[in-house]
Amino acid sequence: MSDSGPEKQPEIFTVTSYERAREVFRQKDLRQALYDAGDVVMADVLVNLHGDDHRARRRLENRLFRKDTHLRYERELFPPLLESTLAPAVLAGRGELVTLSHQIMMNLAALTAGVDRPAGTPEETLRLYAYLMTFIEGATLAHYSGDVPAKEAQVAQALKDFDQEFLQPSIARRTALLKDLEGNRITEADLPQDVLTTLLRNQDQLELPGDVLLREVCFFLLAGAHTSATAFLRTLDQIFVYADSQPELAERAKSDPVFLQRCVHETIRLNPSSPVAMRWAVHDLLLSDGTQVSAGDKVIIDLMAANRDTQVFGEAAEQFQPERNLDRGVAPWGLSFGLGMHACIGQDLAAGADPAGLPPEAEHVLGLVPAAVSAVLRAGGRPDPDAAAKLDPLSARNYWSEYPVLFGGGAP
Numbered sequence: 436m437s438d439s440g441p442e443k444q445p446e447i448f449t450v451t452s453y454e455r456a457r458e459v460f461r462q463k464d465l466r467q468a469l470y471d472a473g474d475v476v477m478a479d480v481l482v483n484l485h486g487d488d489h490r491a492r493r494r495l496e497n498r499l500f501r502k503d504t505h506l507r508y509e510r511e512l513f514p515p516l517l518e519s520t521l522a523p524a525v526l527a528g529r530g531e532l533v534t535l536s537h538q539i540m541m542n543l544a545a546l547t548a549g550v551d552r553p554a555g556t557p558e559e560t561l562r563l564y565a566y567l568m569t570f571i572e573g574a575t576l577a578h579y580s581g582d583v584p585a586k587e588a589q590v591a592q593a594l595k596d597f598d599q600e601f602l603q604p605s606i607a608r609r610t611a612l613l614k615d616l617e618g619n620r621i622t623e624a625d626l627p628q629d630v631l632t633t634l635l636r637n638q639d640q641l642e643l644p645g646d647v648l649l650r651e652v653c654f655f656l657l658a659g660a661h662t663s664a665t666a667f668l669r670t671l672d673q674i675f676v677y678a679d680s681q682p683e684l685a686e687r688a689k690s691d692p693v694f695l696q697r698c699v700h701e702t703i704r705l706n707p708s709s710p711v712a713m714r715w716a717v718h719d720l721l722l723s724d725g726t727q728v729s730a731g732d733k734v735i736i737d738l739m740a741a742n743r744d745t746q747v748f749g750e751a752a753e754q755f756q757p758e759r760n761l762d763r764g765v766a767p768w769g770l771s772f773g774l775g776m777h778a779c780i781g782q783d784l785a786a787g788a789d790p791a792g793l794p795p796e797a798e799h800v801l802g803l804v805p806a807a808v809s810a811v812l813r814a815g816g817r818p819d820p821d822a823a824a825k826l827d828p829l830s831a832r833n834y835w836s837e838y839p840v841l842f843g844g845g846a847p
């Protein structure tokens with residue numbers, strides 16, 4: 436019989452202030468806890484790694500997410516994709532923004548992740564979309580109220596099918612290109628700039644087993660698509676509200692890209708993609724407010740509260756004020772892209788660089804969410820006066836199930 440006292444039950448701590456949230460995000464002795472139930476699609480993907488394993492993979496993947504890549508995406512790769520995705524709705528003079536938001540951002544995420552669509556048909560895109568939705572269900576199994584093992588089996592099967600249909604052909608094309616590069620038959624500029632190519636190029640350092648490579652690519656697909664789609668739709672909704680209440684600001688959003696970018700940042704601050712971040716304590720640690728956290732305890736970062744901390748964002752922290760004055764070092768999107776080792780790798784790609792302090796002539800990445808919002812506004816996108824947007828009754832976070840819009844006519 437052991438003579439030590441009863442084992443300490445793990446505790447759960449929640450931090451709500453901006454400063455404490457920053458401190459927790461930066462703690463190296465806290466590891467990811469948000470996706471524990473989503474292993475079927477999230478085991479061993481970047482956001483779930485810790486310590487040296489995380490550092491090694493992140494260092495390699497960081498090579499892709501650089502300013503020159505962001506500018507190439509924004510100026511060359513994304514515009515035609517955006518235009519072709521919007522074209523059918525613009526031609527028809529009407530569309531539905533929930534579906535459009537997912538289509539646009541999935542196309543973007545497939546490009547970034549390195550998932551080819553060789554047939555290029557709408558049916559193929561629909562199949563990829565169905566896979567993506569299944570992977571999202573897999574990643575969020577913690578909130579699933581149905582038969583969890585059955586859902587897990589369905590997600591596992593979807594991964595296998597996606598591997599055969601999309602990933603293996605994408606790997607084969609890139610492997611051939613890398614051989615061509617080795618044989619000097621092509622140059623660096625001929626290689627796709629995406630996560631899959633980056634991982635395949637560095638396989639000798641990473642030695643990722645096939646199933647981890649598969650999940651890593653799927654993770655990039657879902658990490659990029661859903662978050663950006665939500666930010667896109669919520670920003671447009673806000674600008675449509677402006678059109679009724681402050682038409683001069685709605686006009687400015689159409690003509691002033693930096694103001695539009697500010698609107699996206701403010702939207703993301705007020706609506707983080709997940710309302711909380713979570714961490715497990717790997718070792719005992721002491722927070723600067725005196726909180727003693729023991730190994731095995733859980734720390735929850737309440738992002739909704741931290742991003743509305745009046746000490747940092749002022750008395751009107753709850754309100755949408757895209758041009759609010761912030762102290763140096765406070766990002767306009769608050770902590771919605773995380774911080775520390777797991778800080779979002781796609782932040783600049785999605786939302787651009789913070790324009791504060793940049794000289795006006797600097798080559799400034801605006802971000803793909805602002806670019807997509809701008810494309811809808813330029814095409815005269817506006818709410819359909821005869822068909823109101825509907826909120827999803829099953830969503831606790833006010834997601835829309837339908838958002839009908841008209842195009843044309845109102846274009847500047």
Ligand code: HEM
Nearest residue numbers: 481482658659662663666708771772773777779780781785
């Ligand atoms: C508005 C859009 C986005 C939002 C709000 C967002 C939010 C976040 C947040 C909060 C985290 C940190 C999670 C944590 O600390 O537990 C994160 C991590 C991550 N995000 Fe994003 N994200 C966005 C867009 C993107 C895009 C476009 C990509 C891919 C190109 C991406 C890829 C990732 C990856 C790979 C990580 C994990 C990084 C790591 O663990 O080192 N995200 N994102």
